[in-house]
Amino acid sequence: MLVKRSVMDEVGELIEWLASFGKTAGGGVTRLLYTPAWKEAQHALKKKMEEAGLQAYFDSIGNLFGRLEGTEAGETILTGSHIDTVIEGGKYDGAYGIAASFIAMSRLLQQYGAPRKTIEVVSLCEEEGSRFPLSFWGSKNICGRYGLDDVKDVKDADGIPFLHAMQTSGFSPETYTSAARRDVHRFIEMHIEQGMVLEKNQNAVGIVTHIVGQRRYTIRIEGESNHAGTTPMPFRKDAVSAAAEFISYLTRKAKELDPLLVATVGRMEVKPNVPNVVAGEIEFSLDIRHHKKEIMDQFCADIFTMLEKQSEARQMEFSISQWMDEDPVELDTEMAEWARCIVQKQGTPFQDIVSGAGHDSQVFGTFCPTLLLFVPSHSGISHSPKEYTALKDLEAGVALLEEILYKIAYK
Ligand code: ZN
Numbered sequence: 563m564l565v566k567r568s569v570m571d572e573v574g575e576l577i578e579w580l581a582s583f584g585k586t587a588g589g590g591v592t593r594l595l596y597t598p599a600w601k602e603a604q605h606a607l608k609k610k611m612e613e614a615g616l617q618a619y620f621d622s623i624g625n626l627f628g629r630l631e632g633t634e635a636g637e638t639i640l641t642g643s644h645i646d647t648v649i650e651g652g653k654y655d656g657a658y659g660i661a662a663s664f665i666a667m668s669r670l671l672q673q674y675g676a677p678r679k680t681i682e683v684v685s686l687c688e689e690e691g692s693r694f695p696l697s698f699w700g701s702k703n704i705c706g707r708y709g710l711d712d713v714k715d716v717k718d719a720d721g722i723p724f725l726h727a728m729q730t731s732g733f734s735p736e737t738y739t740s741a742a743r744r745d746v747h748r749f750i751e752m753h754i755e756q757g758m759v760l761e762k763n764q765n766a767v768g769i770v771t772h773i774v775g776q777r778r779y780t781i782r783i784e785g786e787s788n789h790a791g792t793t794p795m796p797f798r799k800d801a802v803s804a805a806a807e808f809i810s811y812l813t814r815k816a817k818e819l820d821p822l823l824v825a826t827v828g829r830m831e832v833k834p835n836v837p838n839v840v841a842g843e844i845e846f847s848l849d850i851r852h853h854k855k856e857i858m859d860q861f862c863a864d865i866f867t868m869l870e871k872q873s874e875a876r877q878m879e880f881s882i883s884q885w886m887d888e889d890p891v892e893l894d895t896e897m898a899e900w901a902r903c904i905v906q907k908q909g910t911p912f913q914d915i916v917s918g919a920g921h922d923s924q925v926f927g928t929f930c931p932t933l934l935l936f937v938p939s940h941s942g943i944s945h946s947p948k949e950y951t952a953l954k955d956l957e958a959g960v961a962l963l964e965e966i967l968y969k970i971a972y973k
Contacts, residue, residue, distance in 0.1 A: 569665065570957045576661040577956070580607075580645075581653040590650040590947030591657075594693035596624070596731040603645055607660070607685055614668045616683070621741040624687035624733045625700045630667055632680035632971065637747040639681045639971055641667070641963070644689035644700060644922060651690075652949020654754045658937070658956065660685045662752040666964040670972065677971035680745075689922050693718050693727075701925040706742035710735055748897070749926035750933045750966060752959050754951050756919050758942030766958040768915035768936030769901050772853035773924040775890035777862065779848040781869075783808075784879040787834060787842030799878050801844040802832055807872060812848070812865045819861055822916060823852045853890045853916045891924040894931035897966070901933060904965045910958045919944075935962060 583606065584591045584599030593599045604626050611618035611628030618628045626645070643659020663683040670677065686700030694716050702708035713724040725735045755761075760768050785799035809827050816825040826849040833843040852858050866882060873880045898914075905912040915936060917923075923934035937959040940950040 568957075569669075569960050570953045572665050573658075573661055573956045573960055574953050576665065577653050577657060580657045580661065584647065586650055586947070588650060588947050591647050591653055592649050592651065593645065593647045594649070595646050595688040595699065596727040596733075597693070600646060600687075601731045604685060604687070607645070611664070611683070614664070615671055616667070620733070621703070622733060622738045623699065623703050623728065623741050624731065625704060625741060626685040626687070628664065628667070628683040630671055630677060630681045632677045634678050636745065637679050638743070638745045639679055639748045639750070639967065640684050640704075640743075640746045640926075641681065641750040641752075641967065642684035642686060643751050643753055644686040646688045646690050646692065648690050648692045648945045650947060651692075651945050652943075652947060654939075654949050654951050655756065655944055656686075656689060656753075658754055658951065658959070659752045662956070662960045662963050663750075665960050666967055669964055670967060674968075674972055677967075678973075679971040681967060681971050686922055694724050697920070698922060698925050701922040703741035704743050704746065705925055705929040706740070707925070709740060710738055746926075746930055748894075748931050748933075748970065749923065749929075750897070750935075750963065751921060751923045751926075752935050752937070752963050753921060753923075754944065754949070755915070755936040755939045756942070756944035757939065759915060760913070760936060760938035761940065761942070763913055765911045765913045766937065766955050767901075767905050767910050767912040767962060768938075769898050769905075769912060770893055770917050770923070770934035770936060771895075771898060771914050772893065773891045773917045773919075773921060773927065773934070774851040774853045775855060775858055776886055776888045776920065777850045777858060777884060778886035779850075780845060780883045780885065781805075781808075781848055782843065782845045782881045783873070784843050785841065785876070788840045790838040790840055793840055798840050799842075799876060800840050801878070802841040804872060804876055804878055805830075805844045805846060808865070808869050809846075811868050815861065815864060819864075820852065820854075820857050823850075823857055823861060824918065825850045825861070825865075851918060853892075855890055858890075888920070888924070891927040893923065893927050893934055897931055897933035897970075900969060901935060901962065901966060904969070905958075905962055908958075908961060908965070910962065933966070935959065
């Protein structure tokens with residue numbers, strides 16, 4: 563008797579199988595763009611797509627697609643996530659989105675045959691920016707925002723040029739043609755939350771309404787180094803004390819302004835960094851995230867005005883240099899509503915959620931109607947071998963994705 567495998571078995575097996583490419587001794591996964599583990603995974607996945615009856619192909623930079631041709635020409639619905647990981651990452655980040663899309667599509671094909679609209683599962687070549695100092699290489703190529711010119715001077719930490727790495731993994735810059743797509747009308751990504759909101763609220767699915775914008779700065783305050791014993795407090799130009807005042811202010815302000823606003827000072831360098839010397843200089847990072855641009859504008863204007871006033875009062879110099887400015891992205895409200903109706907019918911506990919992390923969906927979100935869905939991350943842990951999502955939650959995600967694809971491509 564033929565025993566039909568459950569979705570739970572299928573998704574569990576596929577996750578473990580994908581994790582075998584780039585498996586580390588610490589139980590994690592390291593699958594960096596254009597490395598042997600990456601190449602092996604993409605080619606094995608291509609074979610799997612073909613076995614499932616999909617037309618599998620690579621674009622010129624290494625995004626892998628499995629196409630299920632629709633009876634109506636024109637629009638393509640793209641669904642998937644990224645195959646690359648961070649160094650010593652987990653099994654689920656990115657991989658789950660590919661596994662969920664592949665299983666949902668295979669099941670639809672088995673049950674209903676060809677769809678009305680073409681569906682493609684995509685294994686995006688790169689999202690994390692873990693090997694080269696650039697992120698979203700896969701999705702930004704599809705959306706026409708990146709091309710070869712953007713990487714011609716880019717090197718990894720070992721000094722290997724981007725184009726050389728690309729060449730050695732089988733994607734020759736000489737045969738490059740633009741990977742931009744005009745036929746992609748919708749993008750749907752299933753991803754682990756990488757936070758603890760869903761688990762805390764005991765929800766199995768998160769429907770992402772926005773992906774936060776991110777601003778990053780390096781701030782430097784210049785004071786005057788002096789003797790810690792002989793310089794009276796009123797005459798000091800203490801850079802650490804100035805930074806402490808500023809950081810307490812911005813932390814309090816972030817809490818007051820909006821409960822979803824986050825501001826982080828995570829790196830700090832003090833000069834001369836000596837116990838018995840008043841610090842003459844301090845440099846620190848500032849990371850600000852929120853899903854509404856107006857809130858970020860208001861916050862930045864407020865805290866930087868405070869820094870200016872404070873520096874004037876202390877007679878100290880400061881500089882602010884911004885090195886990241888990503889606007890927040892609002893995702894498609896119509897598809898989000900379809901998702902809510904489906905999970906309600908399926909009896910799956912769910913909630914709306916804002917993504918505090920970046921995803922390929924933020925690139926697609928300004929290109930075509932985009933839906934991003936989350937399943938819980940145990941204890942919110944991600945980018946770690948300890949990353950874990952329960953099988954029942956992985957299954958609920960696949961069930962939702964299958965229904966969404968059915969609604970869009972078959973009905
Ligand atoms: Zn990811």
